[in-house]
Amino acid sequence: MYPFTFTKAAGTREAIDAARRGGRYIAGGTTLVDLMRETVERPETLIDIAGLPLREITVTARGALRIGALALMADAAAHPKVRTTYPVISQALELSASPQLRNMATIGGNIMQRTRCTYFRDVSAACNKRRPGSGCSALEGVNRTHAILGTSGECVATHPSDVAVAFAALEATVHLLGPDGERSVAFADFLLPPGTTPDREQNLRPGELITAVEIPAHPRPLKSGYLKVRDRQSYEFALTSAAVALHLRAGVIREAKVAAGGVGTVPWKLPAVERHLVGRRPSDALWAAAAAALAADGARPLTHNRFKVELLKRTVERQLRIVGGTA
Numbered sequence: 105m106y107p108f109t110f111t112k113a114a115g116t117r118e119a120i121d122a123a124r125r126g127g128r129y130i131a132g133g134t135t136l137v138d139l140m141r142e143t144v145e146r147p148e149t150l151i152d153i154a155g156l157p158l159r160e161i162t163v164t165a166r167g168a169l170r171i172g173a174l175a176l177m178a179d180a181a182a183h184p185k186v187r188t189t190y191p192v193i194s195q196a197l198e199l200s201a202s203p204q205l206r207n208m209a210t211i212g213g214n215i216m217q218r219t220r221c222t223y224f225r226d227v228s229a230a231c232n233k234r235r236p237g238s239g240c241s242a243l244e245g246v247n248r249t250h251a252i253l254g255t256s257g258e259c260v261a262t263h264p265s266d267v268a269v270a271f272a273a274l275e276a277t278v279h280l281l282g283p284d285g286e287r288s289v290a291f292a293d294f295l296l297p298p299g300t301t302p303d304r305e306q307n308l309r310p311g312e313l314i315t316a317v318e319i320p321a322h323p324r325p326l327k328s329g330y331l332k333v334r335d336r337q338s339y340e341f342a343l344t345s346a347a348v349a350l351h352l353r354a355g356v357i358r359e360a361k362v363a364a365g366g367v368g369t370v371p372w373k374l375p376a377v378e379r380h381l382v383g384r385r386p387s388d389a390l391w392a393a394a395a396a397a398l399a400a401d402g403a404r405p406l407t408h409n410r411f412k413v414e415l416l417k418r419t420v421e422r423q424l425r426i427v428g429g430t431a
Contacts, residue, residue: 174212177205253402325351356385392421394424
């Protein structure tokens with residue numbers, strides 16, 4: 105690990121001022137410290153923001169659920185409003201990492217975490233995300249766990265977060281505070297696909313700090329859930345996952361929110377699947393048709409991850425059936 109200076113921010117403005125001078129934010133440190141140990145990241149200054157007042161989980165006057173960026177994953181998963189209103193969020197959090205990590209890691213840090221691509225974490229390998237213009241070893245290397253959606257010739261790494269898939273499905277908003285004041289970014293626009301600039305991963309301006317993630321009010325009743333498929337049952341990243349939320353009234357699907365994880369360079373919203381469901385009655389045939397025809401639309405599998413195309417379809421179908429049931 106390379107030498108660095110460490111400072112503890114007493115307030116948000118102090119933190120932002122320090123970040124403008126080149127510092128990096130750290131809270132739980134469950135990702136950044138690992139990357140520093142592996143010399144993938146070499147920040148000269150760390151700004152400890154763990155003490156900032158950004159841990160609250162509240163319901164706004166408009167009925168939106170607002171989760172503070174520094175709320176611990178474990179606390180957010182256990183919060184009564186989260187568990188009862190959006191089980192998909194609680195389930196995604198509880199299927200992430202380990203209990204020890206969930207007691208340290210924050211919501212903001214989780215959506216900011218960097219890829220688990222082995223080539224990104226191997227400083228001797230070519231990686232455009234780590235060193236722009238160096239190439240992508242995963243394209244011709246061992247790419248079983250890599251993305252099939254949202255890829256480019258520059259990068260095929262998946263985004264590792266589970267709760268980000270739930271946020272994408274629920275069309276959350278990320279609230280930011282920076283040198284120019286407050287702004288909000290739709291979650292769909294916050295995490296960036298690689299394109300030609302894979303080293304730019306989030307829609308953040310210099311010095312900006314995530315203050316909260318807000319989930320808009322959705323019609324009630326809303327049934328939701330998260331399904332994660334992985335090589336082992338604990339402490340493993342998704343091969344594929346599905347976040348589903350359905351609003352049914354009078355036996356008809358009035359609103360559908362669906363997103364997939366483990367298969368995209370960012371959490372992958374499935375609007376074609378959503379459109380196919382709205383206005384129809386739940387049935388095994390509906391779930392199967394929506395998933396088989398539309399869930400993997402646009403997929404570009406690599407040498408070792410072609411199985412993800414069919415796995416994605418089956419995962420989405422299964423979770424639609426779990427959440428929506430059958431008539």
